[in-house]
Amino acid sequence: MALVGKKFPNITVDAISEMGDNLRINVLEEAVNNKKKVLLFWYPKDFTFVCPTELHAFQAALGDFEKRNTMVIGASCDTNEVHFAWLNTAKDNGGIEGITYPLLADTTRNLSASLDILDAEWVYDDNMEEEILEGSNVTFRATYLIDEEGKIFHESVNDMPLGRNVNEYLRLIDAYTHVQTKGEVCPANWEEGKDAMNADRNSTAAYLSSH
Incomplete structure (x- = not known):
């Protein structure tokens, strides 16, 4: 279901800062309370292959986002503890040391399920006579741009192997800001x-x- 033009879900999620501080972040409130745009990007798993290239790419462009009054937030379904371990792993060893934006730890999958971006499906198993979960139950590479009112103005979802530009x-x-101002x-x-x-x-x- 397309969410463009709608308010971002009002759901608070565990998160971690670059320093390892445990946080609670509500993306909608971050946008509205700070009067900033938010870029929220989801990736499948910590300690994988394409994912660290994306996190470092967003970090390299962080100043460009800040110039545009835009916060960057990463997210996966890993725990804060796994995030912290990855943040303390060197870049040349596949880690994300040096990342300074917060990372959501949606272990409950409440937010990712609300956004419908999980690689998971409930199917009925005749032998077990119950529904079972198929799929990895981690997120695709979904990206959301949210404006200062908490409205989603862009969403996109990539399959697991496809890194973002x-x-x-x-x-x-820039385009959305032009529409807003001009x-x-x-x-x-x-x-x-x-x-x-x-x-x-x-x-x-x-x-x-x-x-």
Whole structure:
């Protein structure tokens, strides 16, 4: 079920800071109370292969997100203790040492289930005469962009092997901010500094004829 245009779920989740402090984070409240946009990205598991490349890529771009008044939050279904161990593992050993944004520890899977991003399905087992869970019950690579009012303005879900392009989220934040501030809409491949359009046919025709 698409969540774009809706409020982010009002669910509080365990989390950990870079220093190993145990936190409780409600993403909706983080956006609204701090009047910031939030980028929340989910990854399947700590201590895996594609995942650390993504966490370090978001860390490398953290200053660019902060310039755009955007908080970055990572998330998986691992525990705070596993997160802490990974945070204390060197980058050249597959770890995420140096990551400074918080990581959600959705061990209850309350939030990820609400977002419907878990690789899991309940099926009926005739032999056991009961429903059993199939799948890894960890999250796909889901990404949410949330505005200052707590509304989701972008969501995407990648399969496990497919890493994300961090620059695309910066572009989407720029585009949404342009809509917020200028009231114009952003055409295909729009980037900051390029022409946008008014939401009418004449503007579309003029844009297409000039590009």
